[in-house]
Amino acid sequence: MKKTSFIQKLEVSKKEFHEISKLITQPNIISNQKKYRILLNKYTKLEKIVSFYEEYKKKLAVLQEINFILENDSDIEMKELASTEKYNILDNLSSIEKESYNLLLSSKYESDTEDYRNGAILELRSGTGGDEACLFVEDVLRMYTMYFKKSGWKYRIIHVQKGGIKGYKEIILDINGEKGVFGNLKFESGVHRVQRIPKTESQGRVHTSAITVAVLPKVKDIEVNLNLSDIKKDTFRSSGSGGQHVNKTESAVRLTHIPSKITVECQEERSQHKNFEKAISVLRSRIYQKEKEKRLKKMSTKRKSLVSTGDRSVKIRTYNYPKNRITDHRIHKSIYNLTEFMNGNIQEMINLLKLFEKK
Template identity: 70%
Template sequence: MKRSSLLNQFEVLEKKFHEISNFILKPLSNQKKYKILFKEYQKLKKIMSLYERYKNKLFSLQEAKNVLENDSDPEMKEIASLEKKKILEDLSSIEKESYNFLLSDSITEVEEDHRNAIVELRSGTGGYEACLFVEDILRMYIMYFKQVGWKYEILHSQKGGIKGYKEIILEVSGNDVKKKGGVYSNLKLESGVHRVQRIPRTESQGRIHTSAITVAVLPEIKSVEMNIDLSDIKKETFRSSGAGGQHVNKTESAVRLTHITSKITVECQEERSQHKNFEKAMKVLRSRIYKNEMEKRIKERSIKRKSLISTGDRSVKIRTYNYPKSRVTDHRIHKSIYDIVGFMNGNIQEMIDLLKIFEEKNKKNQQLEL
């Protein structure tokens, strides 16, 4: 990590630290919000301690350089040279410690792992067959949720013609899976392109077709953690295109929200009430904005991610479901499971566990490179 980049991050966090410090000094009626802010304050306080040490070392380094450049006394230059070497070692140590803080804790992934999740499924290439595969993957996840005791709620759906879905968004909540992590921890590695190879029912000559869908998994963000200014949101209402009988044609209960700054747009039409659709849309919007901000931070830190597991890149194929060979292959870890029926019935924990192990090894390797 470049020194200038680290200093920029420290300065941003210092500003945030002072804002939270001032906020928690005021009396707050919302105790839940106070606890969240105080927890954040405690973590930022540790980072500010590192920042102070870092600034002191940089000041000492500059003094040593001045002696080496301007002092004519050979003995003083020798002392300054030894001092410079020691300071550079200390700076390197602080930089590594800072990197670990910035890569984990509240700033990035560790706390995210225990959150509930927003899961978005969308049809990609393949037309009607892709819409059917969205429905199949939805069923696979629902079967998995039942196995681990999680609950889910549909926030938004768009039918794909006669059957299947063009798009469906779920809120998934639950406890840790046998101490293997929370909802987001287990589902986040599902983000990416899922490809299916099979013979469609409408194919008379028995040819195998390939189609694809995208999966996006976002950590659920509470309103007390991200307060979006309503003046930054463009709200539109329209008539629902889903089920609902006469209600569909009479009321504009469906809601479309656009975050003006980030251009992120969310729609929700599942409920008969415009107010409830607004609340559901806000859940998705908060999670998308949060994820967008996290991706910006990662780029700013110039962290070199070597795997799609870490980036959650949705533009590259991560898994193939080959029906003729009864094979499910995850291309990130080159793992194949020859039981597509069992996999599609929700038996996906083995693959998830292998991905988590691989991700952990990846993170350790990245830290060793610093």
């Protein structure tokens, strides 16, 4: 974040802090316990940011004095002292900037109900590239599940459609964890392109394939009111694993939301009832996302970038195996450690995307 932008955000926080400090003393706010608790919680968090900001301004003032001494004072001993002090001040300023940035980021998440959600639906689908694309879906699935493990999140498979030879044509996961699950994963929505030599390639030529990733916020039933009369339910025999049971009973479920024409399948559970519950959860998230996209189109001026709009048609990232490189095209950032990245160490890229979004 640029220093001018950083200070501007601190100024905005300070102004908001003073506004809230006045509001929480008003009788009509105090009498509304729900609103009062929300404002008081925000007041406490902003108070920390403002405290850091005041300290930051003091250090900047001292730094200005030190720079004046270094430029104008002829006393060598005084300059040496000033030089040492300048090093300490710069170190202090760096620490304050990091602490303030983390608080600003935390405050942003808590004011954005979507970013602060503790659940998400992750959908991976193969695109161009045939079998190689299906294999890459499997590789990216492994990457994400390792990331979930590092983050302490839990996941379960909702739906799987296997590829022709290996890998997956489609796989859908339900992820749950601490607050901020969606706020981290939302940046993954879009087209992920892979450039590598397929195992079946005898000439050693690099092929380009692509898969699509979609991240949907997990929503509650009160946020999307589904009318069962608008849903068409079909059952069929599961094609997945599960032995004789799935071959003899129609436990798999396909739901079609007639108004939006959105279709969801779920066949991972042995129970039709459980598959229905999972399918309803995914359907609710997809309907919510579709409505959200409509709102964003109407408010196009607010779409500053494609960083977190979830546009699935946009190529967001390239995984180049021969060059050991991952490039995120939205922020023009490359990381030259593909092995570690595919082992779930993707937080660095996510943090950079968060930083870019806040500019």
